[in-house]
Amino acid sequence: MHLPMSKRLPPREGEWIDRNRPVEFRFEGVAYQGFEGDVLTSALWASGVRLLGRSFKYHRPRGVYSLANHDVNVMVEDGTRTNLRGDVLPIRSGLDVRAVNTAGGLARDRLRFTEWFSAFLPVGFYYKAFHTPRRLFPFYERQMRKVAGLGRINRTARAEATPKSYATCELLVVGAGPAGLAAAIAAAECGVQVVLVDEQPHPGGSLNWQHAHDAAARRHLPALLDRAGSLDTLEVRCGTQAGGWYADHWIALFDDRRLTKLRARALLVAGGCVEQPAVFHNNDLPGVMLGSAAQRLMHLYAVKPCDRCVVLAGNSDAYAVALDLREAGVEVVGIADLRPGGETGELGQRVIAAGIKVSAGHTVFEAVPGPGKTNVAAVVLCPLDVDGKPRSDAAVRLDCDGIVMSVGWAPAGGLLYQAGARFTYVGPIEQFVPRSLPESVFAAGRVNGFFKLEDQLADGRCAGLEAAKLLGRHDGPVPPRPVQTGPPPSHPYPIFDHPKKKNFVDLDEDLHLADFVHAHQEGYDNIELLKRYTTVGMGPSQGKLANMNAVRILARLNGRSINETGTTTSRPFHQPVPMAQLAGRRFHPLRRTPVHDWHARAGAVFLYAGPWLRPEYYPVGATAPDDAIFDEALAVRNGVGLIDIGTLGKFEVSGADAAAFLERIYTGKFAQLRTGRLSYALALDESGIVIDDGLVARLGEDRFYATATTTGAAALFQEMQRWAIVWRMDVVLVNATGHWAAMNLAGPRSREVLAGLTDIDLSASAFPYLAAREGTVAGVPARLLRVGFVGELGYEIHVPAGYAMSVWTALMEAGRGHGIRPFGVEAQRLLRLEKGHIIIGQDTDALTNPYEANMAWALGKNKTFFVGQRSLAIVKKRPLERRLVGIAFPPGYAGPLPLECQLIVDGDEIVGRVTSIAGRSTVGRPIGLAFVRPDLAEPGTRVEIRSAGRLLRAAVAPVPFYDPKNERQQ
Amino acid sequence: MKIIHCPINGPRPAQEFVYGGEVRDMPDPGTVTDEDWADYVFNRRGEPGVKREWWYHLPSGTWFVAERDNRTDQFLRTYLFDAPPDV
Secondary structure (H helix, E strand, O other): OOOOOOOEOOOOOOOOOEEEEEEEEEEOOEEEEEEEOOEHHHHHHHOOOOOOEEOOOOOOEEOOOOOOOOOOOOEEEOOOOOOEEHHHOEOOOOOEEEEOOOOOOOOOOHHHHHHHHHHHOOOOHHHHHOOOOHHHHHHHHHHHHHHOOOOOOOOOOOOOOOOEEEEEEEEEEEOOOHHHHHHHHHHHHOOOOEEEEEOOOOOOHHHHOOOOOOHHHHOHHHHHHHHHHHOOOEEEEEOOEEEEEEOOOEEEEEOOOOEEEEEEEEEEEOOOEEEOOOEOEOOOOOOEEEHHHHHHHHHHHOEOOOOEEEEEEOOOHHHHHHHHHHHOOOEEEEEEEOOOOOOOOHHHHHHHHOOOOEEEOEEEEEEEEOOOOOOEEEEEEEEEOOOOOEOHHHOEEEEOOEEEEEOOEEEOOHHHHHOOOEEEEEHHHOEEEEEEOOOOEEEOHHHHOOOOHHHHHHHHHHHHHHHHHHOOOOOOOOOOOOOOOOOOOOOOOOEOOOOOOOEEEEOOOOEEHHHHHHHHHOOOOOHHHHHHHHOOOOOOOOOOOOHHHHHHHHHHHHOOOHHHHOOOOOOOOOOOOOHHHHOOOOOOOOEOOOOHHHHHHOOOEEEEEOOEEEEEEOOOOOOOHHHHHHHHHHHHHHOOEEEEOOOOEEEEEEOOOHHHHHHHHEOOOOOOOOOOEEEEEEEEOOOOOEEEEEEEEEEEOOEEEEEEOOOOHHHHHHHHHHHHHHOOOOOEEEEOOOOEEEEEEEOOOHHHHHHOOEOOOOOOOOOOOOEEEEEEEOOEEEEEEOOOOOOOOEEEEEEEHHHHHHHHHHHHHHHHHHOOEEOOHHHHHHHHHHOOOOOOOOOOOOOOOOOOOOOHHHOOOOOOOOOOHHHHHHHOOOOOOOEEEEEEOOOOOOOOOOOOOOEEEEOOEEEEEEEEEEOOOOOOOOEEEEEEOHHHOOOOOEEEEEEOOEEEEEEEEOOOOOOOOOOOOO | OOEEEEOOOEEEEHHHEEEEEEOOOOOOOOOOOHHHHHHHHHOOOOOOOEEEEEEEEOOOOEEEEEEEEOOOOEEEEEEOOOOOOOO
């Protein structure tokens, strides 16, 4: 059973509904019928529903207001999506929605009694009342969270992927009303490639509703659309909002499912104006609406706004609205015109000829609610005194069920503001208009203050030709812009005080006039401060109906002009955008080494190291992870292991100045490094902070090969490139990280494993510790570096990435008889910790200098320059603040262990921090590295580590913990 | 998103670039006072105006110099460090 569409008007030309396609939907559990083309708000109003929503704070009843999504009176949810705007929600078969922000349904909303306390809830109340006593704040917060916010989130909703697209054009025209269409056509006729967007589902803008009563005006629309359709270079996108402007005309276009990132060479905004409400008592009652809303109801959806109405006029538009209403069968009881002289033009005469009573110099003083307080029952009119204040002693009451107001307009200038336009308030039209525009930004139509159709068309054409000229598509003359004439389209102060104070300025936030007066009295006399204290314009409609009146109020309170008062900042988006449309793909760059597939087949557990995936360890059957890791470490200590270190940075440094360059980049000395030898390399930044380390091998007189840490390599290489430019050195740098694969064959049996696979003489005399050799491994050209990061005999084997897999499998095959095991990052971290080798970024932080890290040995003596050297000279004069030391727990210790980064304390004082820890080591006791105050750095010093509420006792210990004489790696 | 003109690769989206700080001359470490050296290392000039800045085009590994007006965020011109345009 559907309620009849009792307020539907007979069919009319241009309506957006399709009467052949009825649509059934549900609202608040009740079934209704509308037509294809209806939005929720229009379909409900057509069915005679007046209570469409509840306001945010006082839960006041709300109905149609702008019908343009400029207010948020009608916000609904369907169980999956929330905060859907009724003004722009097309009804579809099966739509089943409820109003947001009610407790127990729209009609019986228990929170509607909040309003009874409104006198005790002045602006700023929450700021002042709920922060003391502090201990009660969590309680306040919980209570407020229950009533704050709008809509409910469905936590079980599935993630929804939304498409993104990219587009370009020469000129983006925003707004497909008369000005925008004329502009787009003029530019496209010159050959400019134009995209024209409009947030409405159909083009035409105000031609569809505001000019609908005028048969001559109406004929413009098909002519413009025909012309637009005939131009190959003009693309029209309706149902698409230009949501925000970003640098270099990078504009976010949103339609109902897709975000398009459009790059334009020029921008032309013909976005029109937003009709502004008058402020009077109960100006939010269902039945009070903007003139444009009434016209949209009648002309777009063929819905009668009300049966008997009073029109509040502040401009000529109100008279056109009154005539439209009368033509639709509404009894227009009268027009209250704020202007003492009323309407002087032709419209005024037509209204009088139609028998409509006009009360010039009058305002609506209040709207009188009906018995259920959810509709208009009458209006109280008052004459205005010479100061524009209502004279309530001369009030007249008229029965009606609708109050339609047309008192003024504010430009929809958000995109222009974002694009760098400056606006100024122009007295003769009582409106902000663009005063200065960036070179490739244009504005046309109502936003420029043109309200007459012929002016809008002419202004649009001028702007389109100007844009074409800028884009080099037009070299003829551009006609001059039209000149605005006639009475101002906006009233300077349609705002009226009332003793009962329910005269709303911001319908989103239930802010009334007195709130602004109070805020001003408390000193918030700047527009940006006033906004934040009152929260005006901070609701879901972002002040589309409130900001202009707030500026007018503040200007008057301060006794200053509108221009002196200014406006608040306009940020994206023009209309709200679902988060789903903004969310990007879950994407981040990922690098795999060329041996990755082998690790995966071996069942490796991977971890992220910067952008790289590295094996953390290789699980073995049901063995616990810690045991598997420890077994890997033991294999290296006692036999042989193989680790993929292909993630290390690898740089080729060559050229006549290569050695000199490396000496400037790193702290060490390389000029005397003999070919075939390698050296540890430590890099600092200009402030002397340790930033990276690695090895530098000399492969020839002017040819070096350098390694860098996995996560620091990219940044270090960038700095090397820049210094090479600044120093103007003859050096060629190649980041060969991806070109070379690398693996470390380590353990006492590594030489035996490698011996059968290489032509290089591996004897200790021919290939000693810290030597580098080029030769072949498994038939593949290779670079071998003899180093001891894990503290055993070992060979770093670097081969071209394409051969990595065959070399790796050859080594594993050759090692099978020796019990070779692949080992992962965890085992390597343990092995190097036992040797006291630091990991940059783990055992150092963003303030660590080499002296603190016991790296003074790595600073070359008698060097003229290296990056960070001059700063170290200063650092060295000062006492050390901390030192990196080894810490150890007693052998057999089985108690809890600290975590990395936990604090070392001395009573209440923090004296250090753990940087690395291993509970189980091949040296038989828990060990770690830590920063401590220098006076605690002596081995044997007892330290206390705060961990999970306990104090754990350890002692400073000498490093290396393992093989202190470094005999095993030699 | 901004468009930045790389002297080697032409106009590319800002996403591809890394800011490298202002172009500054290092004082002679051999003669500079500790105070002046600390000023060079730690202090940056943030006043409004046209800045000479290092920018790095990440995909191609190109360092270049940009003259940028930080009041309007406009790139006035870009060039390689060794090849400043004739003024």
